[in-house]
Amino acid sequence: MILSKACEYGLRAALHLAATDPASYVPIRTVSEALGIPYPYLAKIAQTLVQHGILTSSRGAAGGIRLARAADVITLKEIVLAMDGPALFRSCVLGLPGCGDERSCPLHDEWAVVRARIETVLAQTTLAALGERLAAGEGRLGTTV
Amino acid sequence: MILSKACEYGLRAALHLAATDPASYVPIRTVSEALGIPYPYLAKIAQTLVQHGILTSSRGAAGGIRLARAADVITLKEIVLAMDGPALFRSCVLGLPGCGDERSCPLHDEWAVVRARIETVLAQTTLAALGERLAAGEGRLGTTV
């Protein structure tokens, strides 16, 4: 699996917010039910994304989470970095520690191209771009919806 | 992490065989010590690769493992499929089950390009190609060697 489950959930939740209600606070429970994500786990993930400045939260009645910035300045890469860290963009495909420093693994150059491609796609795709697509009925985030 | 630890170990072991001694049986213990891979774990991985027709083994004294075919007809993709299965080449980046069947996830098209790139690199790279590189002193498979 390329991304951890927590990261997948975080991306889907952020995309849901961008596509449906970017301006107001939405309870985590609402998001979890819309996307079929376990509520307590999503609450934990939301905490992480708030700490990384991707979401903003409000406690209490009428509280919830929303995007911390406009959807067109939040990239998928930011969310991946927040949830999974930079390993996906840095680490050796054969798992050699220190690959790239002196002598690299024999697949280093070929894989650098793949990694760059992954990074580019995630860095160039904003929540706004995918949110529009979702709002237009193209694509889905839940298993049914 | 793109590949499981077991898959990384399997690739490194196969590359080591291709680069050093493709014709004769090499004890798993020798390979594990050369690459710094835990012996019992590599033994189990070797079992899997034998069952998938990538390695051949011989029991008893003077036994060990070797490539089941010429190094130029074994691709990295084969080894990844044997160890991790086809998920890397098929599954949705957002973890949606059934993505691609009817309505896909909003990132589907962009990610299809990434997946194809990964598959192409692994399918076009043979053990022979990387083995030559290693034999020429370019690249390494162990943390020191």
Next chain:
DNA sequence: ATGAAATGGGATAATCAGGTCCCAATTAAG
């Protein structure tokens, strides 16, 4: 004020990949 609705955050449980152990089966060499 009071109560209901929500997140914050630490502790805990369940699941799975990663790694170890043991011994039977097999083979080469002396």
Next chain:
DNA sequence: CTTAATTGGGACCTGATTATCCCATTTCAT
């Protein structure tokens, strides 16, 4: 024939990820 060296394969242990639970804190509505 016996012994040492090796893989085969199942059972087991361990640690990280995934998921849950509990309760304190905050906030809005009445």
